[in-house]
Amino acid sequence: MHRGVHGVWDPCISWLYPYMQKAQQKRKGGQIRFTNEQTDALELKFDSHKYLSPQERKKLAKSLSLSERQVKTWFQNRRAKWRRVRKDGEEEEDTMRNPFT
Template structure:
């Protein structure tokens, strides 16, 4: 079983800013973001997946 990643405030701030800019992050862009945040590409990928689910849920509730 994998250890749950606890993101720092700086990492979350950057991830949220990127998500606000674009909800999907793929390929080299994701690699660069992961490297700059000292995270693995899969950690960034999963964060974006989970954030999209959270966004959809909030969006449905606000309608």
């Protein structure tokens, strides 16, 4: 039997229970959310170095209690975002220079 708010069965929202259970399951791929402190440190490092050497990656991962793979993946994703934002900005500039193209 499913329980509603405060552990009490609520027939009015019984149709929601399968969705609620699904939302409580672990996300695929073992994805995690970084803490604000971790994200701030990663962003700070990214501002000065778009690429990390294996030694830098190991040191940063250890200091943030993350795996090297998590740091590597974060940097890959962040570089992709950085390129996308730069490209979008260039397209906006082109449009402002010549709005009729």
